[in-house]
């Protein structure tokens with residue numbers, strides 16, 4: 001693993017499991033860096049790449065810890081390797097398991113929200129807000145560094161230009177032609193996903209109006225079925241890259257895009273942190289809580305009387321929050337974005 005000798009003010013960050021939450025934590029990292037902390041992030045492999053694009057992060061350790069699993073031996077081994085290396089730890093997930101490594105590593109100051117009654121694992125404990133008055137996630141994390149200011153900087157990823165060029169070349173994308181990224185996945189559940197048929201219709205509208213545009217589908221291997229559905233419903237199928245890129249390559253392709261259309265997902269937050277023109281489609285979730293933090297973002301949210309319900313699947317069965325958000329409406333937004 002090759003963990004460096006302890007610098008003074010060495011701080012371990014136990015990263016969240018979701019990519020979007022990792023980006024929401026960046027203002028906290030910016031603040032800790034400004035306080036002179038040397039930052040090492042312990043991150044799941046599925047999210048580690050985004051921390052490598054954050055200039056305030058000094059080191060990233062990938063920990064193959066599965067979400068929801070104890071993996072006691074692995075945690076104990078990792079803790080042994082981290083022992084005497086850190087003076088402080090910030091535990092960003094709320095689970096009891098996520099606080100084990102800093103405790104086992106005997107890091108003297110362990111900061112986090114109370115979460116699953118983890119009184120003895122943490123020793124600087126913050127209380128979570130009640131869900132009715134949930135603060136935006138940026139503020140939720142930044143509060144751990146004592147920041148109560150609502151005007152926090154937006155997350156910002158620095159993607160190397162060489163990586164962007166190399167990735168576009170690898171996937172045979174012409175840098176001289178417009179690139180539109182469609183991100184049809186949302187790992188949380190179908191209630192956050194705009195229908196595949198709507199993405200397909202949007203791709204058709206783009207192709208008809210801008211035949212020179214290259215349309216790519218971005219997402220993980222879990223989004224392959226949705227991507228296949230979109231491709232099957234289009235006369236000129238988009239470049240389907242779901243499951244074919246690494247996360248770092250997906251970041252590079254988003255950074256290369258002229259516009260990004262996505263659900264409320266990790267890729268939405270990446271597009272925001274790359275300051276790309278984007279349309280963010282919200283259904284069951286709440287853009288007041290986890291918006292794309294970017295001046296380039298247009299949020300589409302119908303805010304029906306039943307939303308946000310935060311459900312993984314529509315509990316009412318009609319799924320109006322997404323079905324009534326038509327491709328023609330989103331296309332209208334996209335035209336304006338591409339003109340701007």
Ligand code: SF4
Pocket residue numbers: 191283284304306307308309310311313314315316317318319320321322
């Ligand atoms: S209950 Fe309403 S907000 Fe929730 S998924 Fe169904 S239509 Fe969408």
